Amino acid sequence: MSESYNLNLPLIVPGQAQKHVTVNEALARLDALAQLRLVALGVNTPPASAVDGAAYGLGAAPSGAWAGQAGQIAIASNGGWSFVAPRLGWVAWDEASKGRAVFDGAAWVADAQSLQASGAATLGQIAEVSHVIGAGATSTTAAIIPQNAVVIGVTGRVTSAITGAGLTGWRLGVAGADNRYGAGLGLGLNAYALGVTGQPQAYYAPTPLVLSGEGGSLAGGEVLLAVHYMALQVPRAV
Template sequence: MAETTQLKLPLVQASQAQKHVTVNAALMRLDGLAQLRLQSASTATPPAVVVDGACWFVPPGAVNAWAGQSGKLAIGDNGGWDFLAPQVGWRAWIVDTATDALWDGTAWQPPLMAASPSGAASRMQVLEFDHSLGAGATSTTTTQVPPNAMVFAVSARVSTAITGTLSSWSFGINGSEGQFGTGLGLGQGSYCTGLLGAPTTWYSATPLKLTAVGGDFAGGAIRVAAHYYTIELPGL
């Protein structure tokens, strides 16, 4: 069947019977692709209920109705799925991670601040994760800020009240324990803005460190967001 170049919308043929079928198929695909919103780019199992127009990205290892369709978009269509390969440069909002993304031909990447024809690029990124505190005087995150990152801030908010014998806590890295904040509160909702006066570059993967002041941690949890800049080298 003849179709358009960019969105692969089916075209009505001369003297075609049941033209409404082709037109409706084109409209359904257009409804899924316009202002592209991906429900997820990592879920490998199709939802039990197919919503017409809802769009998903099919990751490697997908099963059931998505088996063999990895790397494509799956658009809900009349109880089934319409599959289409994304084009390089397409942007999408990924609902389950609340992130903007750019398709580079291989994966959904954070959007670029700037890029060159040979692939050099600048990106501003945010790494968000939750960290639970155990008993002790310090607590180090298992999640690390990636290497070669120019860090502008590491912010945090107490998601579960911090308990223990401490009166406050400091937030930083090993050797600079108060880099992002000192005298921080213990109650749920307490926060640390963590802005640096000047950005600092970490050339190796770096965990973050919480230090109890005036006692020890017993429990609690925080949500962390590392705000940093990265570059990509030009290709040959």
């Protein structure tokens, strides 16, 4: 059967009987691929059931009804599956990780802003943590900033009012620079932080954020913090 160049849609041939079958299959593939959403990436085991049109990015060793289709996109269709090979430059939304992925000709690269067929890529990523504030002059998060990250900035939202005797505000930063990402920040529910790094700031080891009280010590509260950063991906091994 002849197929279209970009989306591998089945084409009607002259004199073909039951043309509606080919048209419907083409429409189903178009519906799945035009605004590509993958239920998950790198999966090898077919689900027990799937809604028609649901698409999966297959891993290196698929089994069962997916056997022999490594790296393909599997689309649920009429109780079975149809398979399409992704092409260089295709962009998909990964429903499992809730992020964007780009196909570099050999693999899907999550959060890629730019990439090469070699696998080298520049990634734009966000790391989030919901931090429960402990009592004291400062409260330190887990090491939310990853190793070798170039941080663009840090944002945050107060999800439970910050409390403390005499407290007038709080600062957000890292050890040795406690106001790098904000000072005089609000204490009430939905107060926010929006701290932009003044110049590219690389962190060569996993690094926590530090919250510091202003005018008094911290006693409690909770803040959702997000680190916005760039990361590098090296070319694939040869």
